[in-house]
Amino acid sequence: MDKPAILTVEKLRVSFDHNVILSDLSFTVSRGGTVAIIGPNGAGKTALFRSLIGSIPHKGSVTWAPGVRIGYVPQKLGIDRNLSVTLRDFLSFKRSILHLPELVIPEVLRYVHLGEDKLNVPLGGLSGGDLQRALVALALIGNPDVLLFDEPTAGVDLPGEERIYHTLHELQDRYGITLIFISHDLNLVYRYADTVICLNRSLVCFGSPEETLNEDVLDKLYGSKIHHHLHQHE
Amino acid sequence: MSLVAAASGLIGVFALTRRMTLAADAISHIALPGIGIALLLKIDPVIGAAVMLVAGAFVVWALEKKTKISTEAVIGILFTASLAIGSIIIPVEEDLLDALFGEAAIFNSLELALGIPLAIIIIFLVLKYKDKFTLSFISPDIARTSGLSVSKLDLLYLLLFVGTIVLGLKFLGALLMGSLIIVPAAVSRNIARSFSSDLLISLLVAVFSAFVGFVVAAHYGIATGPAIIMVAAGLFFVSVFFSE
Incomplete structure (x- = not known):
């Protein structure tokens, strides 16, 4: 990676009470990159995001390049339906x-x-x-220089999700925003990410989707054989 | 009294956004032990209440910062304990009733000299910080990435909240003052279609309830606090029909 780092995470550890959510997590994100974070439910993906923005206490270091502006898109908003x-x-x-x-x-x-x-x-x-x-x-x-995008788990249909990723990709091409997103959809990961972080409470893989997302890694992540078919998007 | 009601109406809108309706009602109970101690020491009960409420704001703030699931339960226990302690140490039954429901008195000159500037400061700060409060109550994470100090905003809000309770304590008492904060905001929530109209309607409902309640109480010789809350509650039931 030739581009300068916008984010460096070293030995990140997050725990609630005595429950370890993330441990020994180290990685670097290049400026202008598109990074997908994947992993099963409870893998610590949202916890990783929240520690990146300083919302939850953690050990280890999270270092953003100086002056970086972060835009954060949460999974959902905790609002009442009748909020004015x-x-x-x-x-x-x-x-x-x-x-x-x-x-x-x-x-x-x-x-x-x-x-x-x-x-x-x-x-x-x-x-x-x-x-x-x-x-x-x-x-x-x-x-913002970087957008953290937590995939919504409800309320968005597949075409809607496709459209939003397409929009994000456009923004990235136009403005060079660094995009770090959490996704459950491996097709979207293959299509838009240049780097993938596989998470299951610790780092399972890190690299380009094509090189890192092999059957062994997916098996380790999701616990069962997932055969991912890329042909429909190639 | 209009200024107190205006502050209540405004502060209540944020209490609903912060989803602290029950805690908001309960937090006013912590004034009771303070009133009791003040009566025992023969000082102005409002001073005792103010000290306890400010201390209470810090306790709630510290508890919420820990983000434990049991916060609500702890707050509930803390405040019902306050109610119990207050009712034991407030010596005269009449004083206890006044502390709970307010009294039909008028502000003395010292209370006016302190209360009017405090009400104006609260209204000014709420309006100054309205955007920051709302964004941080809707999503602390977004607020944080927008450069806001969520924790400091929380503390400021809680202090403004207890400040408003102190202002209305004499007329409405510890039990009813929380209602003058919550009920007008709930009325407004049913009607308002935007944030600014929400603030305005809540303020007007609070001021109207206080004014009409005051007049009704004086005319029929009934207690002021309950009269004010009855008017506000009546408006709430009417507003339900306008809710979408």
Whole structure:
């Protein structure tokens, strides 16, 4: 990898009470790269994300390149359905916190292909796919250098998911954003990631999807033989 | 009183967003031991309540920081224990009733001199930090990556919250003041279609309830606090019909 590192993780260890969630995790992410994090449920993927943004206590070191701006797209929002906050309010919160002009809102909506007619819809009234686009739009406010994208587990259909990955890929081509995403869909991983981190409480594999995702690794990750067929996307 | 109600209406909107409706109601109970101790020491009960509430805000903050599942249970136990301790150490039954439900009194000049600036400061800070509070209550992780200190915002909010309780304690008492914070915000949640209208409606409902409750209480010679909450609760039931 010739490009400079935007993130260096060394001997990361996360535990809750006496339960070890992640241990001895070390890897580097290059600037402009697309990194997929895969692993079974409970492998510590979201815990890894949350330790990368300093949300949960951890041991070891997480070092971002100086001045890096992070955009974080969580898996879901813990909100009540009748929350009065509209999409416009939601985007305006971050816009005003970062002291940015009004016009960034239509701009980020265009990036994620979300119509301005949705601006007055309360967050609880948005469909799963639209809410996810809204979260990506929010993360894009302030021109982040890196986007951490936690795949939603509910409320987004497959075509919707395809579209969002396509959008993220476009943004990356255009602005050189580093993308680190959690995914359950190996097809998406093959298609969009240049590096894959396989996680099962510790590092199982690290490298390009083509080189690292062999049957042994998938077996080690998911515990049963998964035969992945790439032909439909080649 | 309008200023107190305005502060309550505003602070309540964030309590609902923070999903601390029950904790919000319970937290006001911690004023009771403070009132009891103040009465025993023969000092102004509001001072005792204020000291206990600020201490309580720090306890809740520290507990929540630990992010243990049992936080709610601990808060529940802490505050019902406060209620029990308060009812034991408040010596005169009439004082206990006043502490629980408020009294039909007027603010003395010292209370006005302290209360009015405090109410204005609370309203000012809530409006100044409204965006930061809401983003960090909706998603602490997003707030963190937007450069906010979630923990400091939490503490600031809890302090503003207990500050508002202190303001209304004399009229509404420890049991009912939590309701003047939560009920108007719940009314507004049923009607409001945006964040700014949510803040405005909650504020207006709180001020209207306080005003009408006050007038009704004075006219019929009933207790002020319960009258105010009855008006607010009545508005809540009406608002249910407007809810989508």
